[in-house]
Amino acid sequence: MSETFNEQVYDVVRRIPRGRVATYGQVAALAGRPRAARFVGFALHANPEPGVIPCHRVVFRDGSLAPGFAFGGPGEQRRLLETEGVMFVPPDDDSVNAGADGWRVDMAQCQWRE
DNA sequence: ACCGTGACCAGCC
DNA sequence: CGGCTGGCCACGG
Numbered sequence: 001m002s003e004t005f006n007e008q009v010y011d012v013v014r015r016i017p018r019g020r021v022a023t024y025g026q027v028a029a030l031a032g033r034p035r036a037a038r039f040v041g042f043a044l045h046a047n048p049e050p051g052v053i054p055c056h057r058v059v060f061r062d063g064s065l066a067p068g069f070a071f072g073g074p075g076e077q078r079r080l081l082e083t084e085g086v087m088f089v090p091p092d093d094d095s096v097n098a099g100a101d102g103w104r105v106d107m108a109q110c111q112w113r114e
Numbered sequence: 115a116c117c118g119t120g121a122c123c124a125g126c127c
Numbered sequence: 128c129g130g131c132t133g134g135c136c137a138c139g140g
Contacts, residue, residue, distance in 0.1 A: 036136060
């Protein structure tokens with residue numbers, strides 16, 4: 001229980017089932033700090049245990065992926081999620097999001113819910 | 115021991 | 128409708 005917020009974030013992220021994704025804000029809320037979504041991202045980038053914490057299952061509220069992602073290369077995160085069964089949706093004609101090829105996770109079906 | 119910084123989200127003007 | 132700021136925590140130099 002004396003774990004820091006970061007540790008609790010890792011614990012929550014580890015609980016994300018395969019084929020499902022969670023938002024930074026949701027992880028923050030489950031970690032006990034609904035206003036600390038910023039630090040969730042930082043926590044994962046600051047000291048993620050390689051091969052243990054599925055950081056690739058954590059996405060933006062919009063469903064887009066994190067910039068500067070480094071599992072093995074940009075776009076690798078998307079392929080990992082697709083491999084797990086996460087569905088992606090094509091970008092809107094007006095909305096073009098760089099860093100994710102414009103493709104977003106189908107939050108309507110793949111967002112992790114308790 | 116202090117200050118700065120870091121994968122966000124939502125409210126406000 | 129759009130852009131900007133605030134909030135929150137831990138860790139490195």
